Structures are given as C-alpha cells and as structure tokens.
Amino acid sequence: MLKTGLLKQSVRMAVQNIVSNKMRSFLTTLGIIIGVTAVIALITIVSGVTGYMMNAFSSMGAGKLIVTANGTYLKQGLSESDIADLEALDNIAGLSPSVSVNTNVVYDRNVFDNISVSGKNTTYFEKNDIVTLGRGLRQTDMAGDVYVCVIDENAARTMFAGTNPLGQIIRIGGISYTIVGLAGEDGNLMTAIMGGGVDGSIYIPFQNALALNGKSNVTSLEVYIEDTDKTDELIEEMELLLDNTFNDTDGAYSIMNMDSMLDTMSTLEDMMTYLLAGIASIALLVGGIGIMNMMLVSVTERTKEIGLRKAMGAEPGLIQIQFLAESIVLSVMGGIIGILLGEFISYVASIVIGTEFVIEWSAVGLGFGFALAIGVIFGWAPARRASMLNPIDALRSE
Amino acid sequence: MRAGKRHDRLKQFTAAPGEDILVMKNIVKEYHMGGETSTVLKGIDFSVKKGEFVAILGPSGSGKSTLMNIIGCLDVPTSGEYYLSGEKIADQSEKVLAHIRNKEIGFIFQSFQLLQKQNALENVQLALIYADLPEKERISRAKEMLAKVGLEDKMYHYPNQMSGGQQQRVAIARAIAANPTILLADEPTGALDQKTGRQVMEIFHSLNEEGRTIIMITHDANIAGHAGRIVRILDGEMDEGGLEDA
Structure with a gap:
C-alpha cells in the first residue's frame, strides 16, 4: 500500500531529475513528440479531407447513378x-x-x-x-x-x-x-x-x-x-x-453509383487511419526505445543514489515507482507536446487545404494513451532493475 | 488508527541508558564464490548498550565492513542471531529491512553520500521522506537538525558549495533527523583533514552526551580513541579490548 505523500514525492523527484537534465530529456522525448504529433496531425487531416470530400459527394445526392456513355x-x-x-x-x-x-x-x-x-x-x-x-x-x-x-x-x-x-x-x-x-x-x-x-x-x-x-x-x-x-x-x-x-x-459506357462511392470512401478513410496509426506507432516504438535507453543510463548513473536511498529506508517498490514516474512523466510530457503540436499542424493544414478544423478527440485520446503506455512499458524494466540493486554494491559503486 | 500511525512515524528519542539495544550472538558470515566458501565473520558476539559510543577498530580485510553492513541491516548473517531494539533481524524481505533501516539506523559514510542535485535542507529530509513525514514537519525538523550541526546559514547550499567538513555535518544532520536507535558511522573522518575530523568528532561527542548511541567503524586508532569503548576486529574475530586499549 502506497501512501500518497510518497507518491507525490516520487513524481516531484522525477520532475526534478528531468528538469536538471533538460537537453537529454528533450532529446529523449523527441521520439514521442514526433510520434504523437504524427498520429494527431495525420488522423485529423485525413478525416478532415475525407469528411470534406464525402460532404461534396453526398451533396451530389445519394440515390443517384451517373451513366457515362461515350x-x-x-x-x-x-x-x-x-x-x-x-x-x-x-x-x-x-x-x-x-x-x-x-x-x-x-x-x-x-x-x-x-x-x-x-x-x-x-x-x-x-x-x-x-x-x-x-x-x-x-x-x-x-x-x-x-x-x-x-x-x-x-x-x-x-x-x-x-x-x-x-x-x-x-x-x-x-x-x-x-x-x-x-x-x-x-x-x-x-x-x-x-x-x-x-x-x-x-x-x-x-x-x-x-x-x-x-x-x-x-x-x-x-x-x-x-x-x-x-x-x-x-x-x-x-x-x-x-x-x-x-x-x-x-x-462503351460506365455506371457510377454515388452510394457505393461513399461507402468506398469511408472504407478508404478507415484504411488510411489504420495505416497512419501503424506508421506513427513505429515512430512511437522508436521513441519508447529512446526512453528505455535513457532510463537505463539514468539508473546506472544514479546507482549510488539508489544505494543511499535504500540505506535511508526506501523500499524496493518506492525506488521502482520513482523511476517509473520519471519515464511516465517524460513520455506523457512528450505526448502533451505532441498533441499540441499535432493540433497546431492540423489547424494550419485545415486553413491551407480549406477544410473545417475539428479536434478529433479519438486521436487525442489515442496519442495520450500511446504516450502513457510507452512510459509504463519502456520504463518498467529500468525501474525494476533499479529497485533490485543491492544497496551495499550500489553504495560502493563509482 | 490513522492518527496513531502518524505518531509512530518518528520514534520518540529516549535517553534512558543501560539496556542492551544491540545484541549479536555467534554471527557468522560466509561468501560463496565459485565453489569456494570464505568465512568473513567467524562467530561474532557483540552487544551495545543504549547511550554507548563504541568504536569497531580493525584493518582493511578484517571483516569490519561486513559487520557494519549486518549491523546496518543492509546484509543478513549466514548464521547467528542479531537483535536490534529487541527485534530479531533475520532473512526478512527487502521491504521489511528497508523499514528497519529507516527507523533504527542513521548512516554516516566516509564519502558523505550527499545527493549533489539537492541542497542541504533537501538532503537532510531524505530519511524523513521515507518515514512518510508530512512536508511541513519534515522541513522544520530538517532545519532543526542543520542548526544542531551549526549549518543554519548553509541550508540552501548545494554539496559542491560546501567544504568536506560541512558536507559531513550535513550527513550527520541527515543521519540523526529520523531519531534512529543507532548512529552507524563508517570511517566518518576518512575523507577529512585532521582539524575538520576533530570537529566531526566533537559533534559525535555532543550527540553521545545527548544520549545517542553511536557505533563507529574505523581503522584509525586515534579516531577510535574518541569512543567510550573500543572493540577490535581482526580476521573475522572480535576481541573485546575494553577501555584500557584506547
């Protein structure tokens, strides 16, 4: 059972450490920022464009066939x-x-x-x-x-x-x-x-x-x-x-069915969304590996600190939470920057293309969820490693 | 129940001397390395009374570091019994040992072991954080401790802005902040020059006079001489030399 005071302290320590390594933290988060920005911007732009086109198509009237006979x-x-x-x-x-x-x-x-x-x-x-x-x-x-x-x-x-x-x-x-x-x-x-x-x-x-x-x-x-x-x-x-x-x-002729075109377009939109999510998740995966790498470096650098904290009475779970909090704060920060950046790009794109700007909450949720999940998944192993360090060896390490 | 727990977070510091607060019976520590067993501690019998200032004197390789780790609950013995404040320390989980360390032991290291990115006030709060003391109490307690070691004007200094002697005083403030049963000092003057080393020893004396129990591990007979009792450790065996050896 974890006391809220200690949890708050863990998050504060995590933020402190991220802030004191500004450049490194930023570079590490860049992967997440790019990944989330891509998710948000691509999904929003694609759905804006297809929405615009579907509007145009359906204004031509559903329930209509167009026959071209050359x-x-x-x-x-x-x-x-x-x-x-x-x-x-x-x-x-x-x-x-x-x-x-x-x-x-x-x-x-x-x-x-x-x-x-x-x-x-x-x-x-x-x-x-x-x-x-x-x-x-x-x-x-x-x-x-x-x-x-x-x-x-x-x-x-x-x-x-x-x-x-x-x-x-x-x-x-x-x-x-x-x-x-x-x-x-x-x-x-x-x-x-x-x-x-x-x-x-x-x-x-x-x-x-x-x-x-x-x-x-x-x-x-x-x-x-x-x-x-x-x-x-x-x-x-x-x-x-x-x-x-x-x-x-x-x-000699062709028959175009507007309804089936609308269907095709919405299928196409779904496919595009999946495809883009797939591409973006590769970026996010790379970002996650970046976070894991930085966390492992951080654990190694702070072996002595971990030993000291353990000697002072930090139980292994608390050490794990401290490092997990760090990777989560890092990736969620990247996620939030990515969401803002992605929405900004979508907004600019909507003006340039001339479509309506709509915040796709599903994309925002997806981006945020992705970032959070990456923080947990890729922070887990380094945090676990930190929590298992033997305090005697850790204190003695240089 | 919650209120009661809060009260328990910091033990009350009591100075009634006399009773044994640390008892070791036939402590053996073996290390296994590649099929070979080396016995580092060969049956240590050792006890410390409340309010004592004991020095454990021994050359490097004598097993004194291993003994210190066991006293500090950083390690557990292979066999033998160890009681701290009447509680048996055995092969408990890391979590339980961490709680025991937090309550019972105040560590003072040769190399200070201060967190470089935190100022003196933050460093002193470390054990209090893990004792889950509310922030306000933590800060006022930490300030009090820093004043006790004469660093009230250096509270917001970072370790790299302080001299070695000042850093060790921060470390002492940190060690006593949570009112542990025992102050466990490992070569506390090893990284200091003679003059500042003497200042640190003076602080030890005044803490001892307050009734605090101190166990100091050292290889330096001069430093050990500051203690009220000296025990020698050599080759994994302890020799209760008594005062006359000092």
Whole structure:
C-alpha cells in the first residue's frame, strides 16, 4: 500500500531529475513528440479531407447513378429512344441527360471561351435544388424553340460583375438567350469534373443543346433512384439494357453509383487511419526505445543514489515507482507536446487545404494513451532493475 | 488508527541508558564464490548498550565492513542471531529491512553520500521522506537538525558549495533527523583533514552526551580513541579490548 505523500514525492523527484537534465530529456522525448504529433496531425487531416470530400459527394445526392456513355465508333452515345428505354425500367424516379455544347458565349460584345454550356431537362432542376434566384428550366422550355437559360454564380460573376443577370440576353452559338434563373455555387462536383467551365456554367434546354451540337446523342446522364435498397438490381437491369444497346462493346459506357462511392470512401478513410496509426506507432516504438535507453543510463548513473536511498529506508517498490514516474512523466510530457503540436499542424493544414478544423478527440485520446503506455512499458524494466540493486554494491559503486 | 500511525512515524528519542539495544550472538558470515566458501565473520558476539559510543577498530580485510553492513541491516548473517531494539533481524524481505533501516539506523559514510542535485535542507529530509513525514514537519525538523550541526546559514547550499567538513555535518544532520536507535558511522573522518575530523568528532561527542548511541567503524586508532569503548576486529574475530586499549 502506497501512501500518497510518497507518491507525490516520487513524481516531484522525477520532475526534478528531468528538469536538471533538460537537453537529454528533450532529446529523449523527441521520439514521442514526433510520434504523437504524427498520429494527431495525420488522423485529423485525413478525416478532415475525407469528411470534406464525402460532404461534396453526398451533396451530389445519394440515390443517384451517373451513366457515362461515350459509345462505340458506330454509335456515339445514347439516342432519345435509348433514354426512353432506360426510363421505362422499374425503380427509376427520373432521368436527367446532360449534353455538353462546344460553343462560346457572347455578352455585350465580349466573348467568353471558358464558360461551359450544357443541356439539361426539367428533371435536373426538380431533383437538384440549385436555383437561388429566378427559376429553373420548365417543361414549356423544352419545345426546342424556347431560348432561355440558367447560369450559375460563377458565370454571373464572370459576365455580369455587379449587375443583376436576370432578364439579360446573351448569345450562345449565335442565338440570343434570356437568362431566367441563377443557380447556386454548383454543389455538383461531378459537373465540375465532367466539363464544368472554369469561368462558370450555363444550362440551356436539353433540346436546344442537341440542336446546337447537330446530333442527337447523349453521353452523360443522371439516373434518380426510387428505392435505394434495390440499387443493385437496377444497375443489373441497366447493364443488361446498355450491353444490348452497345452490342456488348467493352468500355462503351460506365455506371457510377454515388452510394457505393461513399461507402468506398469511408472504407478508404478507415484504411488510411489504420495505416497512419501503424506508421506513427513505429515512430512511437522508436521513441519508447529512446526512453528505455535513457532510463537505463539514468539508473546506472544514479546507482549510488539508489544505494543511499535504500540505506535511508526506501523500499524496493518506492525506488521502482520513482523511476517509473520519471519515464511516465517524460513520455506523457512528450505526448502533451505532441498533441499540441499535432493540433497546431492540423489547424494550419485545415486553413491551407480549406477544410473545417475539428479536434478529433479519438486521436487525442489515442496519442495520450500511446504516450502513457510507452512510459509504463519502456520504463518498467529500468525501474525494476533499479529497485533490485543491492544497496551495499550500489553504495560502493563509482 | 490513522492518527496513531502518524505518531509512530518518528520514534520518540529516549535517553534512558543501560539496556542492551544491540545484541549479536555467534554471527557468522560466509561468501560463496565459485565453489569456494570464505568465512568473513567467524562467530561474532557483540552487544551495545543504549547511550554507548563504541568504536569497531580493525584493518582493511578484517571483516569490519561486513559487520557494519549486518549491523546496518543492509546484509543478513549466514548464521547467528542479531537483535536490534529487541527485534530479531533475520532473512526478512527487502521491504521489511528497508523499514528497519529507516527507523533504527542513521548512516554516516566516509564519502558523505550527499545527493549533489539537492541542497542541504533537501538532503537532510531524505530519511524523513521515507518515514512518510508530512512536508511541513519534515522541513522544520530538517532545519532543526542543520542548526544542531551549526549549518543554519548553509541550508540552501548545494554539496559542491560546501567544504568536506560541512558536507559531513550535513550527513550527520541527515543521519540523526529520523531519531534512529543507532548512529552507524563508517570511517566518518576518512575523507577529512585532521582539524575538520576533530570537529566531526566533537559533534559525535555532543550527540553521545545527548544520549545517542553511536557505533563507529574505523581503522584509525586515534579516531577510535574518541569512543567510550573500543572493540577490535581482526580476521573475522572480535576481541573485546575494553577501555584500557584506547
């Protein structure tokens, strides 16, 4: 049974000894500091980045499939009847084809090359809540001779800095379009990946886009799923249909399932975390060996002191606690410095990358726990050795 | 119960002389080395009365260090009986021996054995820490002890800021702080010049006059002459010479 007074004394003696060997203590702790910093920073940064990406992906909407169909040499993309066939499948709540148009946009005699133009149908605006001002495209716009468009905020900034774009007229492929709606900062990452313009995007009625391109093939479309529990069955049916359409040609199309991508990403995040924890624990192991080494040196250096303490009435357990306290204080100090440093690095990284800074308490706990465990595990043997020294030999040692 | 225990932490120093506080009967110590047995102590009979100042005089190799280790409970005899304050010291656990040392023995070493990174006041508290005395009491007691050896103005000095004589006085203050039954001094003047050695002996005399029991081990007959009784040890055997040998 240990009295608290003696425990306090042991910790005080440990701190005293660490402080009186500042440089050596610091160098010894460095391994722990680096290890814990790595654990904290890597886990926090990875989870911040994946969290950001998963947010972006899920804003594209769960319950959505993206079909890319570049087609074959003979059949480039999907025809309107192919799309109708797809739409006839069960469990589809809607389809939204996307047709990219290669053209430039003119407003007030300025030509904008870097604004993308794509054709969308009404389903797109029904399923994606992106219109912030004015209206989206309606069924009545789809007749093929209605020239209205929706532009996104990027495009609005590029073309109409400071003025209200609604009601303005721009020329797309030589035809005048009236702007009827403003879409939010395109939350749709996929649009950006698949040909979103650098300076913004403009959405025109689907029929108009086909006419502008001079062909009637669609290469990209979004499929909205009715019942997400049956997504796999739907994908199978779609594959059957599309294989048939493209004559079983490899690579003619691909179906991307957003839900399974989210799953994959969270699995990936877990794997990354394990991997990083593994790497960091190697650093911590090295740090632990450093502590053990220093403790063994410390025991050897202080053999005389140990002998004296024993002669003065220190029982072996107290000697062991004194040295154990020293290694624990040392490694926990390293752990705390590592946590602070790791959080600081994570904070800076979150600003640089542009993600939200969140303190991952699980990582803090892990880092602290690791440091504590290392102090105990690697301090045990040296402390035990100190406690077993024969006081007569110890007093006589030089 | 707790309060009672607290009281026990420091024994009350009593100066009623006369009774035997250390009794050794036929103490034998053997060392085994590579199949050979060497007998260092060959049946020592020895006793010390409370308030005595005894010198154990012997040349190096006589077995006096081994005897000192046994008296100091740092070692246990191979055979024979050893009673300290009426308690039998035998092959007890390290832990029990540590407690006995803390209560019964005040060590004074030839080379002082002060902790270099602690000042005089901290050094004197060492045995009191292991007696689990509360910090306040510890400090006031340590100050009192330092005053007793005339070092009240050196309390915050570190060993390397003090002379050899001063360091040994710190060590004496440390040895008496916990009121041990016996002060056990191993060549206390061995590292000092004659003058400071004499000063240390004067402190021993005054402590003895207070009624403290002192056992001093030395090879120096002059130093041994300060003691009230001298016993000689030679080749592992003790010869109770008595006062007339001094």
